[in-house]
Amino acid sequence: MNLISRMSAALAVAVALAGCGAAAVTATPARTATPAPTATGVKVLWMGDSIAGAQAPAVAAALTAAGVAVKDATSAGGGNVVAGGHEVTTMGAADTWKRLQKEIASFRPTVIAYQITAYDWGTTRQQLAAYRKLARTAGDAKARLVLISPPPFKIDDFFRPHEKAIRSAPAMAAKAGNATFLDTADLWGDDPAADRAQRAKDGIHSCQQGSAAFAAWFAKRLGELTGFTPAAPAAWATGRWTGDERFGKLGCG
Numbered sequence: 001m002n003l004i005s006r007m008s009a010a011l012a013v014a015v016a017l018a019g020c021g022a023a024a025v026t027a028t029p030a031r032t033a034t035p036a037p038t039a040t041g042v043k044v045l046w047m048g049d050s051i052a053g054a055q056a057p058a059v060a061a062a063l064t065a066a067g068v069a070v071k072d073a074t075s076a077g078g079g080n081v082v083a084g085g086h087e088v089t090t091m092g093a094a095d096t097w098k099r100l101q102k103e104i105a106s107f108r109p110t111v112i113a114y115q116i117t118a119y120d121w122g123t124t125r126q127q128l129a130a131y132r133k134l135a136r137t138a139g140d141a142k143a144r145l146v147l148i149s150p151p152p153f154k155i156d157d158f159f160r161p162h163e164k165a166i167r168s169a170p171a172m173a174a175k176a177g178n179a180t181f182l183d184t185a186d187l188w189g190d191d192p193a194a195d196r197a198q199r200a201k202d203g204i205h206s207c208q209q210g211s212a213a214f215a216a217w218f219a220k221r222l223g224e225l226t227g228f229t230p231a232a233p234a235a236w237a238t239g240r241w242t243g244d245e246r247f248g249k250l251g252c253g
Helices: 004-007 050-065 088-106 124-140 158-175 208-225 245-249
Strands: 043-048 069-072 110-117 146-150 179-182
Touching: 043 050, 043 088, 050 110, 050 208, 050 245, 069 088, 088 124, 110 124, 110 208, 124 146, 124 158, 146 208, 179 208, 179 245
Parallel strands: 043 069, 043 110, 110 146, 146 179
Antiparallel strands: none
């Protein structure tokens, strides 16, 4: 059964969608009598690396359908807030902090949602300091900070020298204070090779189905935190976002 068939059944169990190998869906849902969502006043700045970037189209679709404004501030490489002592992460963090200030000034988010990146390398002390700085920055902007653990992903040759830091980052984020920490292990488990993890062929990113599963999960939890009612997956999960070029680059069907 493909994604359209699943969603046309109007089941609210989008989180159980099949893995990333199914064909990409480009059709838009049929019009219904459902009125346009009422604006909630919630404005989400979605931050992270390319893993969060692959989730961004679905996150935007799910939240927009619920009357939430969304701005994608993910980065195709980097997106990290922990500078660490590596040239790659130092440059990435500098870019992230600079962009964050610009987005706060222009978009004025009420929620800053940061998915911990694969580039938050550094000591546990450096990680904790960066996440606490992010919490202070959000507080100064009168925004709620939501820190999200990354999905389980393949530790390849590039990431292997930094595996220890990648493993410790979520625990440090959970200790940041003045922030809400969401553990995606509730959705994905902790094995990137398991069907439940819904990783793309590269073992790192997600395709449309995995992104939709995450978006439904995230919208539910964010709604609980900020008081909006998530839209049913049938209202957004087969929209134009499924044809985003990011999925094509990942070889998603």
